[in-house]
Amino acid sequence: MSNKENETLIQGTVEEALPNVMFRIILDDGRKIIAYLSGKMRMHRIKVIIGDKVEMVEDLQGNRHRIVRRL
Template sequence: MVKTKGFSSGKKERAELSGIVKETLPDALFRVELEEGREVLAHISGKMRIHRIKVLLGDSVRVELSPYDPNRGRIVYRSK
């Protein structure tokens, strides 16, 4: 079986938006206020956990929203 690079794996595209961490919750959850004004619950992506990147209150982050539930997402980048 040959694997081809660049071939779509069938994953849905996710919206990536910027926001600010407003509250830290138990179990590595964060309440993030997006630039457009709404709030979402977000958890830290696996790569950020592996590299032990800390997310603190007031940090500017990029959130990848779930296509299934627009009120939940994953924090994929923390701005400096």
């Protein structure tokens, strides 16, 4: 179980929508990453579209990020 105090929030902009509720995100420093929608956002049917600013946390595996908020 993750400790919310240790999670670092990262902001970026959605560049492309991928299959399985995944997105390609451009971070503020120019890097591109893959992120997926969090379970709460899926449950409440919060839509994320291209061009939206989003806030993410790093996944436990470290290779993907989880979108936790649409800004």
